Amino acid sequence: MTSTLEAPRVFGQAERHAALHAYEMDRKHVFHSWSAQDTLDPMVIAAAEGAYVWDGGGNKYLDFSSQLVNTNIGHQHPAVVAAIIAQAAKLCTIAPSYANDARSEAARLIAERTPGELDRIFFTNGGADANEHAVRMARLHTGRQKVLSAYRSYHGGTQLAINLTGDPRRWSSDTATTGTVHFFPPYLYRTAFHSTTAEEESQRALEHLEQLISFEGPATIAALILESIPGTAGIYMPPPGYLQGVRELCTKDGIVFIADEVMAGFGRTGKWFAVEHFDVVPDLLTFAKGVNSGYVPLGGVAISPEIAATFGKRAYPGGLTYSGHPLAAAAAVATINAMEAEQIVQHAAHLGEEVIGPALRGFTERHPSVGEIRGTGVFWAIELVKDRVTREPMAPYGSTSPEMNQLVTECKARGLLPFANFNRIHVVPPCNITVKDADAGLKILDDVLFIADSNTAGA
Ligand code: PLP
Numbered sequence: 001m002t003s004t005l006e007a008p009r010v011f012g013q014a015e016r017h018a019a020l021h022a023y024e025m026d027r028k029h030v031f032h033s034w035s036a037q038d039t040l041d042p043m044v045i046a047a048a049e050g051a052y053v054w055d056g057g058g059n060k061y062l063d064f065s066s067q068l069v070n071t072n073i074g075h076q077h078p079a080v081v082a083a084i085i086a087q088a089a090k091l092c093t094i095a096p097s098y099a100n101d102a103r104s105e106a107a108r109l110i111a112e113r114t115p116g117e118l119d120r121i122f123f124t125n126g127g128a129d130a131n132e133h134a135v136r137m138a139r140l141h142t143g144r145q146k147v148l149s150a151y152r153s154y155h156g157g158t159q160l161a162i163n164l165t166g167d168p169r170r171w172s173s174d175t176a177t178t179g180t181v182h183f184f185p186p187y188l189y190r191t192a193f194h195s196t197t198a199e200e201e202s203q204r205a206l207e208h209l210e211q212l213i214s215f216e217g218p219a220t221i222a223a224l225i226l227e228s229i230p231g232t233a234g235i236y237m238p239p240p241g242y243l244q245g246v247r248e249l250c251t252k253d254g255i256v257f258i259a260d261e262v263m264a265g266f267g268r269t270g271k272w273f274a275v276e277h278f279d280v281v282p283d284l285l286t287f288a289k290g291v292n293s294g295y296v297p298l299g300g301v302a303i304s305p306e307i308a309a310t311f312g313k314r315a316y317p318g319g320l321t322y323s324g325h326p327l328a329a330a331a332a333v334a335t336i337n338a339m340e341a342e343q344i345v346q347h348a349a350h351l352g353e354e355v356i357g358p359a360l361r362g363f364t365e366r367h368p369s370v371g372e373i374r375g376t377g378v379f380w381a382i383e384l385v386k387d388r389v390t391r392e393p394m395a396p397y398g399s400t401s402p403e404m405n406q407l408v409t410e411c412k413a414r415g416l417l418p419f420a421n422f423n424r425i426h427v428v429p430p431c432n433i434t435v436k437d438a439d440a441g442l443k444i445l446d447d448v449l450f451i452a453d454s455n456t457a458g459a
Contacts (some may be wrong), residue, residue, distance in 0.1 A: 003299045004231075007159065009047060009278060010059070011046070011057065011058025011060060011144070012200070015046060015056075015289055016056065016058070016279075017444060018046070018056075019044045019046050019055075019057070019243055020055025022044050022046075023042070023337060025337070026042060026349075027040070028208075028232070029128065030179060031338065032201075033089060033157070034039045037238065038296060040178075043055050043056075044187050045134065046055035046058070046070050047077035048063070048074060049074075049075050049201075050074040050076070050166075050234070050432075051063055051074050051430050051434075051437050052075070053075065053351075053417065053449040054113070057082040059413060059415070060414070061415050061416060061417045062415060062416050062417065062418045062429075062437060062440060062444075063075070063430070064417055064418050064419065064420035064427065064428065064445075065417050065428060066330045066417060066419075066428050066429060066430050066442045067159075067294065068378075068428060069231060069232075069263050069268070069419065069426075069428045070288075070289035070293060070294035070373060071430050072266055072267050072268060072289070072290035072293050072335075072339075072431045072432075073335055073339060073342070073344060073412070073431065073432055074293075074432055074433070075430075076269035077293065077334075077335070077338055078296075079334050079337070079338045079391035080292065080293065080331050080334040080335050080338065080356075082211070083294060083330045083331060083333065083334030084330060084331050084334075086330070087102055087326055087330035087352070088327060089327075092326065093322075093325060093326060093327070094326055095321070096123075096319055096321070096322075096323035096324055100324065100326055102326045102327075102329035102330040103326065103329040105328040105329070105333045106121075106324070106330075106333050107121040107123075107324070107458050108335075108456040109333060109336045109337075110287070110291065110300070110302065110336070111274070113272045113336070114302040115273060115275055115280075115281045115285075116281030116286050116302060116304070117281075117305050117371070118282075118284075118303060118304055119302075119303075119305070119308075120282070120302070120303040120308040121301070121303070122137075122300055122301045122303060122316075122323070123298065123299070123301055123320075123324035123325075123328075123329070124158070124288075124298075124299040124300055124301070124320060124323065125261075125297045125298065125299060125301050125320060125322055125325075125328075126288045126297050126298070126299040127155075127156050127159040127260075127262035127286065127287075127289065128155070128156020128158040128159075128162075128288065128299075128310035128322065129156070129158060129161075129299060130156075130158050130262065130288055130299040131155045131156050131160070131161045131164060131225065131258070131260060131262075132156070132158055132160050132161055133301050134223070134225070134258045134284045134301045135147055135160060135164070135222070135223055135225065135257075135258070135319055136317075136318055137256065137307055137310075138222045138223035138283075138284065139222045139223070139266065139305065140254035140309070140310065140311075140316075140317070140416045141222075141256060141306075141307050141310045142223075142255075144220055144221055144222035144255060144256065145179045145220065145222055145242075146179045146180075146181060146220045146221045146222060147178075147179055147180050147181070147221070147222055147223045147224070147225060148180075148183055148209075148212070148223070148224040148255075149165070149166060149180055149181075149182055149183075149185055149224070149226070150166050150182065150184070150185035150230070151163040151166035151167075151182050151184055151185065151355050152166050152167060152185055152187065152230055152233040152234060152236065153165060153166035153167065153185070153226070153227055153230050153233050153260075153333060154167055154169065154227075154230075154231065154232045154233055154283070155225060155227075155260055155262075155264075157169075158227070158229070159173070159175075159178065160178050160180075162174075163175065163178040163180045164178075164180050164225055165231070166182055166185075166186070166233065168397070168398035169234050169241070175277045176250070179222075180223050181212070183208060183209050183212050184203055184205065184208055185205060185226070185230065185236065185355055186205040186238060186239050186242050187234075188199075188201040188235050189219075189372045189383065189389065189391070192208075193205060193208065198239035199239065199240060199241070200239045201239050202238075202242040202245065203344055204237035205239075205242060205380075206241075206242065206245040206249070207434070209245075209246065209249060210249055213249060213253060213255070215440050218254075218255070219253075219415035221253065222255070222256060223257070223258050224246065224249075224255050224256070224258065225252055225258040225260055226243075226246060226257075226258070226259060226260065227259075227260045227261075227262075227264060227383075228259045228261055228264050228274035228275045228278070228280075229244065229263060229264045229274045229277075229376070231262075231357045231379070232263065232421055232426075234381055234383070234424060235375050235379055235381035235424075235426060236374065237372055237374050237376065242274065242277060242278075243280045243336050243395070244279070244280055247280045247281075247282070248282075254309070254340065256283045256284060256390070257283050257284075258282060258283065259273075259274075259275050259280075259282035259285045259286070260381060261273050261274060261285055261286060262286055262287060262288045262289055263287070263288050263289060263292070263444075264379065265285075265287045265290055266287065266289070266290025266291055266335075266427075266429055267339055267344055267348050267377070267431045268290055268346040268348065268377055268378060268379045268431060269346065269352075269376050269377040269379050270345065270346075270348045270351075270352050270353075270377030270378075271377075272345055272347030273285065277376065281308070283304045283307060284302065284303055284307065285301070286299070286301050286302075286303040287299060287300055287301075290335075290431075290458065291332050291335065291336075292328060292332040292334075292335045293329035293331075293335055295331045295335070295407055296325065296327045296328040296331045297322075297328060298325070298328035298329070298331070298332055306389050318430070326452060336384050338422055339431075341370060342432060344432045345351050345431070347431065348377040348378045348432075349377055350433035351377065351378050351431075351435070351438055352375065352377040352378060352380070353435070355381055355435055355438050355439065355442075356378065356438060356442065357375070357376075357380075357423075359442040359446075360380060360427065360442075361373065362373075362446075363382065363445070363446060363449060366446070366449075367385050367450070367452065367453050368388055368453050368456045368458075368459070369449060369453045369455065369456045370382055370383070370384065370385075370455075371384060371385035371387075371388060371391055371393065372395075378427070378429055378431050378433070379426075379427060379428060379433070380423070380426065380428070381424045381427075382423065382424060382425045382426075382427065382445075382449075383423060383424050384403075384407075384424065384452055385423070386454070386455060386456055386457060387457035388456070388457075389457070390457075392422040393422065393423035394452065395423040396422070397422060398422065399422065400420075400422065401405055401423075403452065404420055404422075404423065404456045406452065407420065407425065407448055407449075408420050409448075410448040410451055411444060413425070413449070414444045414447065416441055416444040416445070418445070425445065427441075427442070427445070429441060
């Protein structure tokens with residue numbers, strides 16, 4: 001597993017100067033995602049290795065965010081870096097219409113790991129375009145237009161993908177013309193169905209979905225897209241029977257079931273794909289991020305034989321200049337091989353069962369600010385509340401708060417890069433973080449939660 005780096009990095013005058021220049025040019029010329037540009041103060045990352053990053057001043061941070069939950073094998077894995085260098089020396093780029101050894105091998109390795117017979121791989125540049133293409137395939141396969149997706153979800157930033165998205169990032173771009181209809185997913189802690197048990201929540205969420213399908217008209221619905229375990233929206237573990245129930249509803253009405261595994265896939269949940277926890281095989285499975293830890297942009301769609309057959313004699317009307325780009329594909333091959341060789345998926349499962357899960361359960365006992373914890377593998381959310389009785393969140397839905405900002409600041413001051421969203425801190429370090437480093441990060445979280453506790457009712 002990734003070793004703790006004991007050797008100090010040398011940050012001299014030249015490195016500090018370069019970091020300052022990077023910052024100044026960023027503020028002058030770079031337009032950042034999802035941000036009001038004038039309010040930004042981005043940290044310069046000057047170096048990274050394993051579970052660690054260094055800022056421009058040479059300060060070291062434990063990366064408990066895996067950046068945007070993509071560096072599943074940590075930063076600068078030597079085998080992946082070497083594979084990218086070797087591929088660059090051999091062949092940097094080739095049009096998608098040609099066959100290429102790196103792309104073919106990446107497709108084989110992915111197809112062997114996806115569940116069921118999802119054996120055909122269409123490569124994209126990332127997660128949003130994977131979902132766009134999955135929906136296009138579903139529409140052409142069924143001859144229907146409508147797509148169902150869950151509130152409390154994220155499917156990407158492009159036009160259709162942002163309209164599929166259930167979280168507030170959709171609102172400013174919601175054209176209401178993309179044929180998307182949203183449903184309530186199960187979420188027992190803030191149940192929309194007045195449920196008291198996980199079983200009840202599962203059954204009622206399925207009844208709601210069944211009704212929604214019948215009122216929308218089953219024959220008008222091309223696809224249902226669902227994150228197998230929703231990620232940025234809050235890491236909600238599907239209750240017993242839910243995903244199986246969704247599968248059955250889709251099968252009954254000929255609706256294509258798209259599992260979005262962009263964040264949950266490639267080891268994050270302690271299995272190659274999160275659907276494996278629930279014994280469910282979707283018709284299309286989308287992936288990105290962990291497929292090559294984001295070292296070179298890559299995403300894709302794993303396709304069932306039935307849907308692949310639709311495009312056997314009839315051309316699939318879609319493509320990208322960089323579909324299956326050799327550098328990205330070579331990085332995927334090296335990543336998957338390293339994950340096998342180092343048993344990284346098994347390690348992620350072990351971390352969830354023996355290290356992170358028990359530690360977070362301890363937080364629930366010690367910290368009144370912790371409303372609920374949930375997750376598996378290295379995919380966990382801590383939901384923070386101002387009041388455990390009323391469950392008032394530590395930040396409103398779709399926003400942040402001084403209390404949450406303070407938590408993030410305190411984590412960074414202690415050398416931890418956290419992943420924060422609304423009233424939640426997600427515990428999402430690389431899948432190959434050492435137990436020692438995971439413990440160290442959890443200890444920092446434990447310390448800062450005592451500060452959050454002082455913002456709770458009765459404190
Ligand atoms: N789907 C899920 C579940 C995601 O978490 C993300 C990104 O965070 C996406 C899709 C979009 O991926 P990308 O940013 O690569 O377009």
